[in-house]
Amino acid sequence: MFSTMRFDVDGIFEIKRYCLAARIGKIRTKSGFLETPYLFPVIDTRRQFVSTQELNELGFKGLITNSYLLFKRKEIVDDIHVYLNHDGVVMTDSGGYQILEFGQVNASQEEIIGFQEKINVDIAVILDVPTGSNANYAKAFESVQSTLNNAQTSIKLRTREDILWVGPIQGGEYLDLVKVCTQRLSSLPFHILALGSPTEFLERYNYEKVLQMIYTVKLNAPPSRPIHLFGAGHPAILPFFVALGVDLFDSASYALYARDDRYLTSLRTYRLDDIYEFPCKCDVCRKFSPKELRSLNKDNRRRLLAKHNIFVLAQEMAIIKQAIYHGTLWDLIQSKAHYHPALFRAFKFLINHKRYLSKYAYLNGMGRSGLFVLDHERPELLSIKKRIKEHMLQNHSIKKIAIINGQKISSIHELYKKINQIVNEFKTILIFNPLIGLIPFELSEIYPLYQLDVENSVSLKRAALNSINFLKRINVEEIYVDDELLLNLFRKTFHAKVQLLTKHNNSN
Amino acid sequence: MFSTMRFDVDGIFEIKRYCLAARIGKIRTKSGFLETPYLFPVIDTRRQFVSTQELNELGFKGLITNSYLLFKRKEIVDDIHVYLNHDGVVMTDSGGYQILEFGQVNASQEEIIGFQEKINVDIAVILDVPTGSNANYAKAFESVQSTLNNAQTSIKLRTREDILWVGPIQGGEYLDLVKVCTQRLSSLPFHILALGSPTEFLERYNYEKVLQMIYTVKLNAPPSRPIHLFGAGHPAILPFFVALGVDLFDSASYALYARDDRYLTSLRTYRLDDIYEFPCKCDVCRKFSPKELRSLNKDNRRRLLAKHNIFVLAQEMAIIKQAIYHGTLWDLIQSKAHYHPALFRAFKFLINHKRYLSKYAYLNGMGRSGLFVLDHERPELLSIKKRIKEHMLQNHSIKKIAIINGQKISSIHELYKKINQIVNEFKTILIFNPLIGLIPFELSEIYPLYQLDVENSVSLKRAALNSINFLKRINVEEIYVDDELLLNLFRKTFHAKVQLLTKHNNSN
Missing domain, CATH: 3.20.20.105 (Queuine tRNA-ribosyltransferase-like)
Structure with missing residues (x-):
């Protein structure tokens, strides 16, 4: 009846998947x-x-x-x-x-x-x-x-x-x-x-x-x-x-x-x-x-x-x-x-306790569904923001950046068209998203950035403020934006640094 | 094969129960x-x-x-x-x-x-x-x-x-x-x-x-x-x-x-x-x-x-x-x-379309559960308010009323104790409820007035304002309230008409 198995305390549980702090595991x-x-x-x-x-x-x-x-x-x-x-x-x-x-x-x-x-x-x-x-x-x-x-x-x-x-x-x-x-x-x-x-x-x-x-x-x-x-x-x-x-x-x-x-x-x-x-x-x-x-x-x-x-x-x-x-x-x-x-x-x-709940999101596999984001409370948003921030700090030339207003873009095709027009001139192109803030365009395909199904009206100003704080922290020197709305939002803080992208393109 | 039944257009459907505009019926x-x-x-x-x-x-x-x-x-x-x-x-x-x-x-x-x-x-x-x-x-x-x-x-x-x-x-x-x-x-x-x-x-x-x-x-x-x-x-x-x-x-x-x-x-x-x-x-x-x-x-x-x-x-x-x-x-x-x-x-x-959805609430049987009221949008609240208003207009002497702040009352027992103290003096006793406004105490047992499970903080002022508008419409002459909060809320509109209930009781 007695088996010859021997179970170490840390050897019996294998975690296969996370969602929030929940996990699918095997004991x-x-x-x-x-x-x-x-x-x-x-x-x-x-x-x-x-x-x-x-x-x-x-x-x-x-x-x-x-x-x-x-x-x-x-x-x-x-x-x-x-x-x-x-x-x-x-x-x-x-x-x-x-x-x-x-x-x-x-x-x-x-x-x-x-x-x-x-x-x-x-x-x-x-x-x-x-x-x-x-x-x-x-x-x-x-x-x-x-x-x-x-x-x-x-x-x-x-x-x-x-x-x-x-x-x-x-x-x-x-x-x-x-x-x-x-x-x-x-x-x-x-x-x-x-x-x-x-x-x-x-x-x-x-x-x-x-x-x-x-x-x-x-x-x-x-x-x-x-x-x-x-x-x-x-x-x-x-x-x-x-x-x-x-x-x-x-x-x-x-x-x-x-x-x-x-x-x-x-x-x-x-x-x-x-x-x-x-x-x-x-x-x-x-x-x-x-x-x-x-x-x-x-x-x-x-x-x-x-x-x-x-x-x-x-x-x-x-x-x-x-x-x-x-x-x-x-x-x-x-x-x-x-x-x-x-x-x-x-x-x-x-x-x-959403900060705790978002802690394991890095370990999640690819989600299979768009995120239904009713408001700012969804824990997954925190880990998305964190991932973006780390990526930015590690990879980006921050002197001269372009920001595209993602609110007006309805398809990934449209986004790529916009990006193609400026990709040679700018190393850093960011997409402004009213829920998340600034997203480097090379991350824009990653789940779930383009699958957010935003239902409630969300605070545009809040997102802009977060973006501005971030831009301040990384000491950006020149900002080019693609519409008047962003121009007004960012100019209040960055003054002469902010220009309209179209004007800039035309003048070159 | 042919049956001898004959179906009139309006004789085939019997409605047994309503909830919102939904119904349980029999065809x-x-x-x-x-x-x-x-x-x-x-x-x-x-x-x-x-x-x-x-x-x-x-x-x-x-x-x-x-x-x-x-x-x-x-x-x-x-x-x-x-x-x-x-x-x-x-x-x-x-x-x-x-x-x-x-x-x-x-x-x-x-x-x-x-x-x-x-x-x-x-x-x-x-x-x-x-x-x-x-x-x-x-x-x-x-x-x-x-x-x-x-x-x-x-x-x-x-x-x-x-x-x-x-x-x-x-x-x-x-x-x-x-x-x-x-x-x-x-x-x-x-x-x-x-x-x-x-x-x-x-x-x-x-x-x-x-x-x-x-x-x-x-x-x-x-x-x-x-x-x-x-x-x-x-x-x-x-x-x-x-x-x-x-x-x-x-x-x-x-x-x-x-x-x-x-x-x-x-x-x-x-x-x-x-x-x-x-x-x-x-x-x-x-x-x-x-x-x-x-x-x-x-x-x-x-x-x-x-x-x-x-x-x-x-x-x-x-x-x-x-x-x-x-x-x-x-x-x-x-x-x-x-x-x-x-x-x-x-x-x-x-x-x-909550007004439409609340239209049939009169026809509902007694609910079996407390109302989970997240906010003011729940259609059933409309029909409750309507029922109260009709009851008030039909049944009440409106010259002199007492208002009890229902926010502070945690049990029906406590409410009855309060009411017993003043019931001989006032024909009309109303309970102030932050979601519904004023409820005649004789309706307070009726579903679902005391079964509201209010979750979100709701606008007290809004309820007070509704109550005031109603009191104005029925030309009330003297108002006695049981706490300072209501005194302040109502006095702004009704001036000298509003007195504290305790003071009034003591003076008699």
Whole structure:
């Protein structure tokens, strides 16, 4: 049963693609690869609403269950994969959640570690002490201290090297504690870091709090470490967390909502009583009308609702992954944000952290779509501007430049015609774009400079001001512009230096 | 085969619920009821990618096919329901589209009418002359004239009274022609009016043009008449058309996109080549990876893509219907608008026509959800304000009023406590709401006054100004307010009339 694999902390995660701070990656386990972002459905071994086979059919290649409950119930488990009838990846949680709920568990760290190794899990969580959402600072501090002690102890208790170990980050809403906990766990041999205690904030739609916690983790963890978020499973908010850099989720939400007669959709939750027509065509929603489902007995109703809910979650994770690949995760988030006020506040958080979100844009592959730029807030604009600035500073003779007003140019053909007329005379030709500022013409073909689909009217003056500041910094000596508008804009600052391009051409 | 039913023009459509100008309705045909909004999948009898049975399983109870093609090919059709293996509703189109494409058809109006009656269709379209999108005014005028002549002639050619007849509205982008055509057809015995020629505008993402055409139709057709839009079948834009009042669609889009290796989603189209993971869990997307689908031969690939595409369309129509029922169609549209610039422009069109969209709000049932009010543009706010104004003018002693600043009140309990203190002294107590203005306290429980989830900061001054204008109009004599802010706001206009409520209470 024991494999001979050995997993280094930094050797299990391969990142394939970025969009914002989200990434498509691959985690290696002894039971095969798991592609991220990924959500582990929580399996309740006593009362499972959706079978392992149904989950597999939806593409769930990894499951999570609670090792403490199996241990406490003295379940005879030889290999958890056999027990769950699942030959993919199995992660087990420890009894941390039960500590939060009941104050303590009847198991030692040694027992929990040993049990998880014995039942042959692929990804295991040490016994932590969750902070929860009601702890005061002293209590929170204590929970972090205990968790870090446990983390330290757990390492010596490990006997297998083919299991990925998860370090649970506690501290709750106290960000300095989250920071310390993340830093300490990052220095220990944990393959995956997992942020705890978000569930109660999520239930109160306090998404900003959770985003703030995630952001703190991301700033203090190595970028190469996969980040797991415990207990977040509403499809509406998942892409926001992924955008910030969460790779893994686990959630029993599909079953918990079902128990409460609640029906998930990508944008919201409906009470079953409020549904006239199921806004979905999954097997359940095709077979039953809302009225029929309401008339079933509790158990059947909940089983079917859980089946629908997990369908929606599977679909949402696929939507997110495709959006990352396609370079349109921001569009997806912007769209969701305008459906619901809580999502809108989460969106505002992301806008306020756009510098962080644009950090990885250099690593992105070529996007497949034009950028839909509603306003100046889109994070990708920052990295475009940065790329241009670096290019300019490295490559350009800056004494004499020509600036073409890109606002009036409707095709790349028209642009090239203009450029051809002056390309012999000017080494540096810049195109003025009202959203970005000045773009060197040799970059004008690069995605997405000519694919910006500018919708709102944007501040021309703001762009001009940015351009002027930049021109000042590089000590430009002569500026030739191709229309009166730019002449007026730039002349205020550069006086005699600015001339009309046509006049200049004629006089030569 | 001939039924004894007889359908009056105004007796076939029952409207059950409104949201914006959208409605859930029921159309009676000789083959049963059809609930609207509804999209008829177009059946190509020669080369159908998705079987009738599969369509039925997705909930499609009505199909449309082209009667002219059946006629031309001399197909032996006894009963179209048997021929299509479908016992629900069958609509047939005439050869109008073929006239647009080939300039003419080899069939007379008499033949087309007779053929549709003979094959026992439930909903039939007369032979029209589509305007298309490239016609100049003279050509467009001619097409409307011919269509109206045909409409007139067709009535005398009918021999059955159990078929619903569709009057095709032509005129294209020439709105005066659309108007005349709608008015004329409305005066003739057509059960359903159908707007033609949008397809080419839709292909160019010129949604505003189509919205403008629909709006013209809606203003000139009887509200009780179902409105059909020919050839619009992209899920992303459908809710916008429904919001404006379109009840019926037909579309071959699912098959046409599939032929072009295009994959539909609720928000956008993907080229099959651009898909990394299918953002969907329908039978096709569960069974095949994008890579596997790409490797299939053309026919299999297209059959499977069509199956996915029609799944998405079925789902979208269900999403729309549930949103109408739930009172959240605006939220759905607002969300979609922020995904794509063309949808954003369509959204702007709806905002510019919010007065029209709020017209039916009186007829809405109780909404099930709080209003997410991003700004002043939400159409429902207009009807709320109107309802309040009417209530005030009818019911209130206006000499002496008390105004409570609702901004500071966080619960209905707190509000009632405040009101109880002054209710004996004032007949008229108004609550100041920064979005709506003044709300009589007896209306404060009514949806959605206390369910507004105000996200953006809104103009307090604007609300105050509206309130002041209203108070002026009703000649109020004494105003008592409960805080300094309101005192300052109102005193500028009403001078000595305005006093602080606390002071007033103490002095009595």
